[in-house]
Amino acid sequence: MSNTVDTSKLALISQGAAYGLLIGLSVVFCGVILIAVKVQKAYLAEDSGKSEMFMVANRSVGRGLCASAVFSSWMWINETVLCAAMTYRYGLAVPLWWGSGLCFQIALMAALGVMAKIRVPYAHTSLEVVRMRYGKIGHLVFIVLNLVNNVFGCASMIMTGSQLIHGVSGMHYVAATILVPLGVVLYTAVGGLKATFLTDFLHTAIALILIIYFTIAVLTNSAIGGLGGLYDKVIATAADNYIPNNYQGSLLTFKSKDAIIWGLILKFGNLALVVMDTAFWQKSFATEVKATVPGYNIAALAVFGIPWGLGTVIGLATRAIHNTPIFPTYPGLLTATEVSSGMVMPYTIKALIGDKGIIGFFFLLFMALTSTVSSSMIAVSSILSYDIYKTYLNPKATDKQIVGVSHLTVVIHGVFITGISIALNYGGANMTWIGYLRPIISCPGIIPMILTLFWSRQTRIAAIISPVLGFFSGLAVWLATTKYMYGHINITTTSNPYPALYAAIASFFTPSLYSVVLSLYKPYTFDWRVFLRIELADQAEIPSPSDTSTLNENNEEVHASDRKGVDGSVTPVVDSQPESINNDPEQIGAISEKNNTKQTSSPSSVAISLDDIQHPFDDETLKELYRWLKIAWYMFGAIVLITFVAWPLPLYRDYIFTKSFFAGWIVVSIIWQFAAFGAVVIFPLYDGYQDIAIGARGIWKSSKQYISRSKKDN
DSSP: OTTSOOOSSOOSSOHHHHHHHHHHHHHHHHHHHHHHHHHHHHHSOOOTTSHHHHHHGGGOBOHHHHHHHHHHHHOOSIIIIIHHHHHHHHOTHHHHHHHHHHHHHHHHHHHHHHHHHHHOTTOSSHHHHHHHHHHHHHHHHHHHHHHHHHHHHHHHHHHHHHHHHHHHHOOOHHHHHHHHHHHHHHHHHHHHHHHHHHHHHHHHHHHHHHHHHHHHHHHHSTTTOHHHHHHHHHHHTTTTTOOTTBGGGOTTBSOBHHHHHHHHHHHHHHHHHHHTOHHHHHHHHHBOTTTHHHHHHHHHHHHHHHIIIIIHHHHHHHHHHTTSTTSTTTTSOOOHHHHHTTTHHHHHHHHHTOHHHHHHHHHHHHHHHHHHHHHHHHHHHHIIIIIIIIIIIOTTOOHHHHHHHHHHHHHHHHHHHHHHHHHHHHTTOOHHHHHHHHHHHHGGGHHHHHHHHHOTTOOHHHHHHHHHHHHHHHHHHHHHHHHHHHSSOSTTGGGSHHHHHHHHHHHHHHHHHHHHHHHHHSOOOOOGGGGGGOOOTTOOOOOOTTOOSOSOOSOTHHHHGGGTTOOOOOOOOOOOOOGGGSOOSSOOSOOSOOOSSOOSSSOOGGGSOGGGOOOSSOHHHHHHHHHHHHHHHHHHHHHHIIIIIITTGGGSSSOBOOHHHHHHHHHHHHHHHHHHHIIIIIHHHHHTHHHHHHHHHHHHHHHHHHHHHHHHHO
8 A cells, every 4th residue: 555664575573562562551551440440439439430520530630640641642643753754854843843833732722721610610521612602503513523623633643553553563554453442442431531541641651751761762872873973974964865945955954944834734733633622621621720720731841842852863863874774674765655654763763772662662652542542532422422412312311321321432432433544544644644634624613612712702603604614715725726736636746735734724714704704793792601501410519619629529429319310400509709700791682502301309500590690619719710811821822932933933044053052952852851751740649649648548458458358267
């Protein structure tokens, strides 16, 4: 096949070893998560059999675990494997543009997440918010947008992983495509969102150790010769490694037209993968009040250093050795297919580190794949179980039924996503083409989704029509530009960067124009208090507003028996309401969304007048949330200004890095990697030491009791 690497003459690892690693790692992670679920239920009163726990982790996740989980969910194969390939192709400008294209989206999500806590404190999915505001049609439109984004993003990663596994070992990509999500399906179905938080932490720890190891091991290898050696070899081979559209064709210049175009496309695509991915919204819903902004911003800063250090070292090291006898493809050259499939990194690791390096690469590949897949599975499961099943198919669904459907939909999504990944493989897609297509599909819903929380005047018609028109606008620009520039339309011509960039711009910006025009044509103002009608999925009572650390720490089982069979409605807490929550000049004339059933024991919240609905948080908590919102916007602005303007643009000039500047560049990137390890691996252990201690004491106590009973029995 044209999109896969020919492994008939070259395999970096045996098929048997590849099968053993894939299956073995899946079994190990399943075992770890099963144990973690048992410990959570036994000692931490966290039961994944409850829908609030399964979908939003009881809204009790702290800063450290939040940062680790967000980092892991965002540590896709792209910023490791594909970044090295694109650095090989365009030079050292790529990793910095890549890093800036990863962090600002997470910083933006911090602001969106804390605003969601203010506006919609009991939401479970972003789509639930859309339904409350725009009704059934708007809900269904955004369900399609979110599902397409989740399915497409997840399938592309599985497809990419299967191509890499095929290229490394010769394993058939269909077998790899089936095995990658299999273990994830098992532990995600059992453990729910909190399970993905815990496995994300393990993924993060293992992956970061491997990333730091690969960066340093390659750099210090005798064939490279350290910082000075790498620089000298790149300079010495400059004539053979001439890069068109780079200043003087150098790999060591930041003035690279192709790198900046790639970076822009990446920014649009990654923005869609965050804002239009319900997984990132769920993680914000799952955090404590004080944890959302710190957790997301820690992850945003940490993830910047991953492509920067690893991509620069691996990409340039490959250029230094790809024409030498130690390189696996020697005397042949790296083909365009091999570069597009991400084989730059495994070839270089094989050449410089050997078989143990390839096994480590397999571990890194598994960690990146499964963290992405598990996050997507919970997100899609929540959409199917809550936004479709409970909303339209069974409004009276009990908590047990919702969780049962969630488990089933995890399995269904796993099977479906495997089929889509296989179809993409047979269709000839590769990492580069997927990277160009993704923004066109995913970007149209971004601005309408953001305006749903921030602009009370976006109308229902505008929210429904603008993303649809935006998608067709982007698609039309992509195909028309490709036809104009290259004469015909196919996988090869649509893999060129310029049509993809123009299409991404059209897909992202045109919905804002459509939305504003349609909203102003027939204006109305939405009352934010309508969002307070959203209720807890498991019908647990709302906690006291004095609790500012978490939305739901009550023991759900206390209330389960007397609420069985009731379509749960939560009576809002009566408390003073700050004026900032409802300062709209107009009230909406009618509420489009009404409960299908009414609570028998207390009046439904939908039946309560908007004037009687009070925010469940007290004044102090809301003031704190608004303070965090300001901090989130300041952080977002600072990250954008620094990583888009202040840092890269002064370097975009007629300049080739000197040896000393290059050495400092690499050293700082490696320091950033270690700082990231401290932020998303060490800090979560410190931040969650109380829960760890409780769990450890519980296990120790249970073990002693078991040993005592065994001795008595004997």
